[in-house]
Amino acid sequence: MASNHGLLILIKVLGLDVGIADGFAPRCPVHYDAIIFVSNCSLEGKIKRIGLCKVPSTALRRAVKIAPVAAVQVEYSPFVREIENSASQNLLATCRKLGIAIVCYCPLGRCLLTGNITSHDSFAADGTDLRSTHFPWFTEEKIAANVALVERFKGFAEKKGVSVGGRGFFFSIPGMWKVKYLEDNWGGKDVVLGKEEVAEIRMFVEENEVNGYRSVEMAKSFAYVDTREE
Numbered sequence: 001m002a003s004n005h006g007l008l009i010l011i012k013v014l015g016l017d018v019g020i021a022d023g024f025a026p027r028c029p030v031h032y033d034a035i036i037f038v039s040n041c042s043l044e045g046k047i048k049r050i051g052l053c054k055v056p057s058t059a060l061r062r063a064v065k066i067a068p069v070a071a072v073q074v075e076y077s078p079f080v081r082e083i084e085n086s087a088s089q090n091l092l093a094t095c096r097k098l099g100i101a102i103v104c105y106c107p108l109g110r111c112l113l114t115g116n117i118t119s120h121d122s123f124a125a126d127g128t129d130l131r132s133t134h135f136p137w138f139t140e141e142k143i144a145a146n147v148a149l150v151e152r153f154k155g156f157a158e159k160k161g162v163s164v165g166g167r168g169f170f171f172s173i174p175g176m177w178k179v180k181y182l183e184d185n186w187g188g189k190d191v192v193l194g195k196e197e198v199a200e201i202r203m204f205v206e207e208n209e210v211n212g213y214r215s216v217e218m219a220k221s222f223a224y225v226d227t228r229e230e
């Protein structure tokens, strides 16, 4: 971790050999230093490719002028689709246009979608699991509604004879996400969804939004914030 002109840069080295710059501060220019920093890491052979985390489209376009960006890391699941809409300035479409891979995290919605969280009591009572105390999806007042939502969502997986937490199920939804480099490892190819099924799932999640923010309040100030121009 390195702090650089007020930018907090967290380099995560994934198995993909992508160094990812994360946690951009809104007031800093362009991500310029961050890009130069990861680019330097790349030149020094510390990483093979450059990645960014949760950048909006405008910042990504500025970044690619400075150095080649191989991947953007984002949260993406049926209930978190910011990369498809204005919250991220349609980042998914921008990545497709620029030929940049999307690497998604929390595809199972921080375990909400595994179905093994059935009430607030699923968490240890001592509050050591921060989701139960700090993540709005799971707090006492919202969890019942969200569990009920997952219960209904389960129907789609059951029709295909897999569990809702079956990663194969989620990774087989075409057009919802593509994790090109991970795909083969996740076994999604066993579940095939037709166009109509995908449309039905999409309609369900668009009509039934999950209750509360997906992460801790503070995370809002780092997700898809644009930075000022250099």
Ligand SMILES: *[C@@H]1O[C@H](CO)[C@@H](O)[C@H](O)[C@H]1NC(C)=O
Pocket (backbone or CB within 6 Å): 004, 033, 034, 036, 037, 040
């Ligand atoms: C990148 O590397 C150059 C050359 O070594 C160095 O002068 C510069 O300070 C580095 N920049 C960052 C942001 O790490």
Ligand SMILES: *[C@@H]1O[C@H](CO)[C@@H](O)[C@H](O)[C@H]1NC(C)=O
Pocket (backbone or CB within 6 Å): 111, 114, 116, 117, 122, 123
């Ligand atoms: C739910 O399942 C996941 C994955 O097996 C596990 O890590 C987690 O501890 C379980 N329980 C809760 C409350 O998330």
